[in-house]
Amino acid sequence: MTDLRYSKDHEYVALDGDLATLGISDYAQSQLGDIVFIELPEVGKKVTKGKEIAVIESVKAASEVYSPVSGEVVEVNPELGEAPALVNDDPIGRGWLIKVRVSDPGECASLMDDAAYSSFLKTL
Known part of the structure; x- marks a missing residue:
C-alpha cells in the first residue's frame, strides 16, 4: 500500500491518486477486541469528512467509524x-473497509503520517 495517513479517531487513508482505501488502525482494532459484525455503506454513497461511514461491532462494544476524507464510495470490502x-487479523491489508473516490485530496494534508500517529498514540 501507499503511505498511510491517520485521523485522531484511528481511521487510516491510503491514497492512490484520487482513490482512497479506508480502514481502522491496528490500535483501533486492538481496542475493540474480537470483531463480530461490520455495517458498511452502499457503493455510490457520498461520504463527508468527519461523518459516520460504518459501524463495527465487537464482543466488547459497537463503535462508529468516521470518514477521514470526503468523496463517493466506489467499493466495499x-x-x-x-x-x-x-x-x-490484518487491518491495514485484507481488513480494509471501503474505497472512496476522493473529492478533495487536500483533506489528507490534515491527517497524521506514521511518525505523528505513533507520537499521538503515546499520549493516550
Missing part, C-alpha cells in the same frame, strides 16, 4: 460480510 475478523 466483500470479504468482511463473512469474515469481519479480518479487521483484527
